[in-house]
Amino acid sequence: MKAIEKEVARNQKSGTSSPTQPSDIEIGSVAYLEEPLKDGDEALRFLKNQHDVGEMTADDEKRLVRKIDWMIMPLMWGCYCLQYLDKTLVKKYLGTAVVLWGLVTALTCVCKNYGALVATRILLGCFESAVAPSLILITSMWYKKKEQPLRTGIWYLGVGIGTIIGSLISFGFQHLHNPTFTSWQIMFLVVGLITVAMGVSVLGIENTQFKWHQVTECLSDPQTWMLSLITISSNVPNGAVSSYQATLIRGFGFNPKTTALLQLPSGAVSIISILSATYLAGRFDQRGLNVVTLLVPGAIGGALMAFLPGESKAGKLIGNYLTNCIGASLPLLYSWVSANVAGHTKKVTMNAILLMSFCLGNIIGPLTFRQVDAPDFVPAKITIIVTCVVAAGLAMTLRAYYTWENRRRDRAADAGGHVVDEEFLDLTDRENKTFRYRL
Template identity: 50%
Template sequence: MADIEKSCSPDAGNGEKPVALIPGADEALKFLRREEGNGTIIEIDEKQLVRKIDWMVMPVSSSNLLVLSTANNKFKLMFACYILQYLDKTLINYANVMGLKEDTGTTASQFSYLALAFYVSYCVCEIPQGYLMQRFPTAKYLGLQVILWGICVTLNCACKNFASLVALRVLLGCFESAVAPSLILVTGMWYKKNEQPIRIGIWYLGTGTGTIVGALFSYGFQHYTGKIFSSWQIMFLVCGVVTITAGICVILFLPDNPMTSRLSHDEKIFAIERLRENKTGVENKTFKISQAIECITSPYTWLIVLFTASSNVSNGAISSYQATIIKGLGYSSKATALLSIPSGGVSIVSILSATFVAGRTNTRGLNAAALTIPSIIGGALMAFLPKNAGKGKLVGNYMTNTGGAALPLMYSLAAANYAGHTKKVTINAILLMSFCVGNIIGPLTFQPDGKNPPEYIPAKIAIMATGLVAVVVILLLVSLLWLENRKRDREEAAMGGYEHVQDSEFMDKTDKENQEFRYSY
C-alpha cells in the first residue's frame, strides 16, 4: 500500500512559480498544478494501479506473462503493434520460398535489395517521424502509421514484378519506422525505471512471436492450391487486413499519455507522481534544438549507436535469410517453415529472461553483452562445422537469434538514461537508425553470386566479428556510466548535498543539466 497526501496550489500562493511561467514545463507538471489543488489524494494502492496500467497499455499483466487477452481487457495493443511490424516486414522471407521470386521474376540479387530498401527508408524516416510523434498525440499518430503500413502489406498481393515489390518495401519502411520510438515513449511515460525493462521486453516479444506466427502462416498457406491466387498472395492479403484492423484499435483504445487516459482523477495524479524518481519527465510538445544537439554530441549516444548497429548485423542477416539458410541445409519449403519456429522460441526465452534480470538488478548493459555471446557462437557453428553437420548448423542458426534480443535492453537503457523530451525523441530516432544500419549490413553479407551459396561463409563470419565488437562496446559504455555516477556522487558529497529544486523532475531538464540524475547501466 502506498499513500500520497499532497496538495499543490496552481498559483503562487504557496511560494511556487505559476506553471505558465516555468519555461518549457512538462505537460505532466501543467496537469499536476491544475488538478492537485482540487483535492487530497489518499489511499492509492500502487501495485493495483500498476496492474491496471499493464492491462490498459501492455499485452499482459506482470503477474501472468502468458495471458495475452481476456474478454474484458480489450486489446493489448503495444504487443500487437510490435508483433505485426515484425511479421509484416519478414513475410517477404517466407514468400521467397513460396514462389514469390518465380511469380514476380525477381532474381536472387534483386531479392537481397528488398531488405535493403526497407531498412534504408526506415532509417531515413526516423528523424521526421520522431519530430512528428512529438508534435501530435503519440497513440493516435502510431495508429495512423499502423493503418498505412497495413495497406502496403495488403497491396503486396497485387505485385507482378520487382519494381512494385521494392516500391512497397520502401513505403513499409517509412511507416514502420514510427513503431519502436512510439512504444519506447509510451513505456517511459507510464513506468518507473526498474519496471521498464520487463515491459519493453514484453512488447518486444513480438519479434519471437512474429517468427513463430510467420512460420505457421507460411506452412498453412502453402497448403492452399487455388488457381486464381498464389499462396504467398493470400498470406500478404490476410496479414495486411489484420494490421489495418489493429491500427484502428490503436487509435480508439491506446491512451496518448496518463493525463488523457481512462484512469480516474486520483489515479492519473498518482500515476504521474510515482514517476518523479525517474527524473525523465512524461511529455513535452515543444521541440528544443539544444536538447537534440546535446544528445547527438554525447559519447554515450555513439557507443549505443555502435553497439546497436554491430549487434543487429546478425538480426538483419537471419531475419531476411533464415528460410533460405534452412532450406539450403536440404529441407523442403514446408519443412523449412516449421523449422523456423524454434528461432522464435529462442528469441522469446532470451528476451524474457534478460529483461526480467535487468529490471531486478539494474544491469541492462551486462545482460546485453551476455545475449550477444551465444549469437557469436551460433555464427561460428554455421560457418565452421562440416557440410554434413546439418543439425549442428541448424542449432547455430537458432543461437544467432539471441543477439537480436539485446535490442529491448538498449530501448530500456535509452528510456532510463535520457531526460528531456526532445532528447528522448532524438535518442530513440538515432537508436533505430543504428538498428537499421545493422540490418542493412546483415543482408548485404549474403552475396548470392560466386561460391557463397548455399553456405554463405563470409556472412556467418561477419556475424561473429560484429558480435565481438558489440560486446567490447557495451562493456565500455557500462564502465563510463558507472564512472559518471561515481563522479556525481563525489561532487554531491563535496557540496554537502544538492539543493533540490521543487518539481525539477517535470521541468524537462536533461540528464546532463540535472546533477541529481543518476544513470542506469
C-alpha cells in the same frame, strides 16, 4: 493519465494520509516552484492542478501499474508483432501510420513485378518507422526505470511470436493452389487487413515543446554514439539471420515446407531470451551485462554454423537457433535509452538515431551473404561472430563510462537544497545534476 486521475480520486475518497514517519520522507532542504513552467511535462501540470492528491501506498501503486499494463501493453505488443510479421513474410505514426502500413501490406497482393514490390516495401518501411520510437516513449512515460526493461521486453515479444505466426502462416498458405489468386497474395491481404484493424484502436503520444538545444546536446553526447555503434554492430547479425534464416536452414538439406516449420523454434528462442534478459535487467538493474550475455550465445551460434562440417545438420541448426538470442539485445538497448536519456526532445532525437542505427545494421547484415559464398556463406557467418564480439566490447565500454560519470557526479554533488518536481521540468540527463545513469 486517466488511470492516474482515477487512482487519485480513489485516494481522496479513502482519506489516504500523507507520511508522518521520518522513514517515509526524504529529509533535506526544499525549494518550491512558485509558478508552473511552460516547458514542464504534462505530469507537472496535472500535479499543479491537484492540490491534495494524497500519498499512494505500495498496494495502490501495484494496482495502478496493473491497470496501466492491461490498458497499453496489449496494444504495444500487437503493434510490434504485426510490424515484424509484415516484414518476415517477404523476408524482409502510431494510429494512422499503423493503418497505412496495413493498407500497404494488403496491397502487396496486387504486385505483379519487382518494381511494384520494391515500391510497397519502401512505403512499408516509412510507415513502420514510427512504431519503435513511439513505443519507447510510451514505455518511458508510463513506467519507472526498473519497470521499463520487462515492459519493453513484453511488447518486443512481437518479434518472437511474429516469427512463429509467420512460419505457420507460410506453411499453411503453401498448401493453397489457385492460379488467379495465389497463396502469397492471400497471405499478404489477410495480414494487412489485421494490421489495419489494430491501427484503428492503437494509442498515440502527446508531444511537448520541441527544444533545439536538446537536439544539439544529444548529438554531442558520447552515449549517443556509443549506443548507436552497439545497435549497428548487434543488428548486422540480426539482419543477416532474420533475412536469410530460411535460406540457411534450407541449405542444411531441408525442403521448403520443412524449412518453414523448422523456423518455429527460432521464435521460441527469441521469446525465452527476451523475457529472461528483460526480467533480469529490471530485477537487478543491469542492462549492459545482460546485453553481453545475449551476444555470447549469438557468437557461439555463428561459430557452429561456420565451422561445423557439412554433415552436422543438427549442430548447424542449433547454431542457427542460438543466433536468435542476438535480437533480444535490442529491447535492452531501447530500455537503456529510456532510462539514461532525459528530456523529451533529446529522447525523441535519440530514438530517431537508434532507429537509423537499427536500420543500418539490418541493411549491412544481408549484404554479407554474397552469392559467390553460396551455399555455405562462411564469411557471413564469421561476420556474425565478429560483430557480436564488437557489440559486447562496446556495451562494456559504455557501462564503464556510465559508472565513471555517476562517480564524478557523486563527488561533485552539492550539499544544498533541491527543487520540488525537478523530475517534471523536462531537464536533460546532463542538465539535471541529480540524474544517475543506469548500468
